[in-house]
Amino acid sequence: MTQTVAECMTPSPTTIEATRSVRDVAELMASGDVGAVVVVENSEVTGIVTDRDLVVRVLATGGSPEDVVRQVVSGTLVTVKPDDSAEQAAQVMRDNAVRRVPVMQAGELVGIVALGDLAIERDPRSALADISAEEPNT
Template structure:
C-alpha cells in the first residue's frame, strides 16, 4: 500500500491564470477530463476551481462566461506536499470537507490528489474507486 501523496496523485495538473475567464477553465476541464483546474497568479498557485464552483458561483448567480476564474474559487486554499502521508491528507480533506487538494512543491503545482485517488488506493473494490477509475463522460 502506498504511503505518500506522491504515490497516488495525478501529476502535472491543469492550471489556469487567475485572470482568465471561467469559460477557459471549463474548456480545460472538458479537454483534460477533469473536474478541477489549479489557479495560478504569476506562476504561483493561488487557488483551485471546480466544475461545481463554476455552476454554483457563476452560472447560478447569473454571471457570464467572461467572469475571471479567480471569482469562482474558494478563498481558503489548502495544499499538501508530495511527501504528505495519506493519513494526513485524508484527515485534512475530512476536516476541510474538500474532494480535491493541490499538491505543491516550491510554490508550484506538481499534482492534485482527490478522494477518488484515495479510494482507489485504500479500497479498490469500493463504488467510488470503480467510478474514479472509469472513463469520463464526453
C-alpha cells in the first residue's frame, strides 16, 4: 500500500517572515523545539531555514544575529503535495539533496515532511526511524 505525504507530514509547520532576524528564527526554533522553519514573504513560501543553515551561513561566516532570515535561506525551494506518495517525496529529497520539504496544496502551506518522517513510516525498524522517533535531547 502506497503511503501519501499527508500520512507522514507534520501539519501546520512553524513559519517566519523573511524580514525577521536570525536571532528571531533561532529563538523560534528553540521555543518550538524544531530544527527547520518555513520562510514566508508576503504570505508566500519562499524557503526553509534550518539549524544547520544558522551555523554554516551565519556563525561560520562571521554573520550577525541581526542578519535577516532571507540571507540564510536554503537554496532553491522544492515542495511536494499532500497526495504525492512517500516514494515521490523521498525522490524529491534525493534529487535536490534536502532533508525537509514544505507540503503545499493549492498554493497554501499545509505541512512539512522530513526524511525522518518518511523513515518512520516506511521502515520503523531502521536506525533513522529510531533516531527520528526519539524525544529530543534537552
